[in-house]
Amino acid sequence: MNATQILQNKNYSTAMLLIVFSYAFVGIYAHHLGNILLGLILIGSIPLFIVYKHALLKNPLFIILLLILLVEILSWINSLIYAPEFASSIPKLDRLAKLYIFFFMAYWLQGKKENVVYLWLFFIAGFIFTIFLNNDLSSLLELMQSGQRVNLSIKNSQWDSMLSGTALLMSSFIFYITLKSSKSPKIKTFFLITLLSLI
Numbered sequence: 001m002n003a004t005q006i007l008q009n010k011n012y013s014t015a016m017l018l019i020v021f022s023y024a025f026v027g028i029y030a031h032h033l034g035n036i037l038l039g040l041i042l043i044g045s046i047p048l049f050i051v052y053k054h055a056l057l058k059n060p061l062f063i064i065l066l067l068i069l070l071v072e073i074l075s076w077i078n079s080l081i082y083a084p085e086f087a088s089s090i091p092k093l094d095r096l097a098k099l100y101i102f103f104f105m106a107y108w109l110q111g112k113k114e115n116v117v118y119l120w121l122f123f124i125a126g127f128i129f130t131i132f133l134n135n136d137l138s139s140l141l142e143l144m145q146s147g148q149r150v151n152l153s154i155k156n157s158q159w160d161s162m163l164s165g166t167a168l169l170m171s172s173f174i175f176y177i178t179l180k181s182s183k184s185p186k187i188k189t190f191f192l193i194t195l196l197s198l199i
Helices: 003-008 010-026 030-042 046-051 053-060 060-084 092-109 114-136 137-145 159-180 185-198
Strands: none
Touching: 003 010, 003 046, 010 030, 010 092, 010 114, 030 046, 030 092, 046 053, 053 060, 060 092, 092 114, 114 159, 159 185
């Protein structure tokens, strides 16, 4: 199979989509497993570079990604020369390049609204799952009732706030999409009650 056939293979696309959903679910709680899934997304996206190489080389965003990687490599070489005691053993190329993982994820979502909604639901479920595993809920409720800032024990309070805000926005968008698109009153009611609970 060549790269084009791989990308057109339905089983391959489904497997990559499941990896993207899995990353959205476990990425917050299990960083090591999240990094493995991130690696699988990158490796699984290699055929994109082969099939779309001409388009990519003309794309300014892809050129910026290459420049970012070059700057990180040059920075690492500079640290080896001028401050070897602080230099890492290998260049850390994932710092800024991680921003570009969303392009590969977007490709595997195939521009389908339902895939985006599922991705958001997996992220929200993973976030809530992490809160339940990392915390004693009764102590969290006591802090909330006394008006204190609640630490969700994910990374730090700023990280908690960012993830909470993201989950809230996603829940709100899903709420809106459900109101607009669902025709079945029972399904709409179920989703709306669930999403209102999440919000």
